[in-house]
Amino acid sequence: MKNFKKILAAMLALIMLFAVAGCNRTPSWSYKTGDTTYAEGVYIYSLFSAYNQAYSILQGNLGDKFDATASILDIESTFDETNEKKLCKDWIISEADYITKNLAALDAKIAEYGITLDKAQVESAREIAKEDWYLGPYYEYYVSSGYEAMPYKDTFEKYGVSFDSFFTSTYLASVKQNAIFEYLYGKDGANAVKDDELKKYFTDNYTSYAYFIVNLYETDIDATTNQQKYYPYADELVKERETELASYVKLVNSGTPYEAVVSKYMKAHDITTDPTVKNIENIEYSSLGEEVLEELNKLGSGKASYIRVGDGDTSVLYFITKFDINKEADDYIKDDNNRSNLLQSLKGEEFLDFLDEATETVEVEKNTSSTDKYDPVMFEDIL
Secondary structure: OOOHHHEEEEHHHHHOOOOOOOOOOOOOOEEOOOEEEEHHHHHHHHHHHHHHHHHHHHHHHHHHHHHOOOOOOOOEEEEOOOEEEEEHHHHHHHHHHHHHHHHHHHHHHHHHHHOOHHHHHHHHHHHHHHHHHHHHOOOOHHHHHOOOOOEEEEHHHHHHHHHHHHHHHHHHHHHHHHHHHHHHHOOOOOOOHHHHHHHHHHHHOOEEEEEEEEEOEEEEEEEOOOOOEEEEEOOHHHHHHHHHHHHHHHHHHOOOHHHHHHHHHHHHHOOOOOOOOOEEEEEOOOOOOOHHHHHHOOOOOOEEEEEOOOOOHHHHEEEEOOHHHHHHHHHHHHHHHHHHHHHHHHHHHHHHHHHHHHHHHHOEOOOHHHHHOOOOHHHHOOO
């Protein structure tokens, strides 16, 4: 089964969770692979990760029938791509085993390939983990917003999860995964991707576009309620704005650069700050609204269009332009961050399959006298 995507998502999502309460225990080891030993707290964290996954999956599967006040452990459901029904408690224990084995697989591959982790990256990850552990995730945001931050130390430690176990299971695991990915697919990697292949993937899957928004309403503060109110334009003014944008569409479609058109718009309305939103992305995963995406997909390279989105007092017009993606390729790929993101998109599925196989086949020694002490029921009072 290919559960690593969910494992990784849970690993990163848990950075944002407010966790749990329990009782102090003396740390022991839970798993071993080669010369590497994993503390009991690593397995406890894996068990919590699996419990959290199961809870979220059941919420999605059951919808309105999900009872947040009842135990999830005796529910039978499907939890992965196999669509095989399993008892929730059994799936959690199996998944916790898989999660911990995944950590072992990362270390086994690092040893096999002779990878040396970048010390600066490890220390940077450690400092971020410390902030979450001792201060709480998004500490500055919560404090500045008047909320109390919740340090993980005050919660996970009560279950026997130390800082080192937390760090090993989250941020350090991410550093190791990235190091293995770079070893395989980086510029000098064992399975290095040539620029031509990367460019083809980029031009086939990415879109370069820009847009600006024209409001079809005015706003004011209501004197009685002190709340912002929206006042839609009269039909005549809406028509005027649409006619204006239609003229800009003709300009772009006849060869006028987008920058010249937006400058013309700004001058016409005494706008001093460029209202353009410009992006290069795989729009399959874009956060743009459905209507805007549909219009963008219709556009040819170097063409423009406009659409009206919304009704009533908050309706707007989008002026949209699509650029020639082929002209963006060389500069885009030169940027190390862009190249890394492209590699992740291009080889991500392949890499996850690789890690999944490594996790399934890694040789570990499991200390069942340690792991069997822990039951998912310990997390029932959390969510």
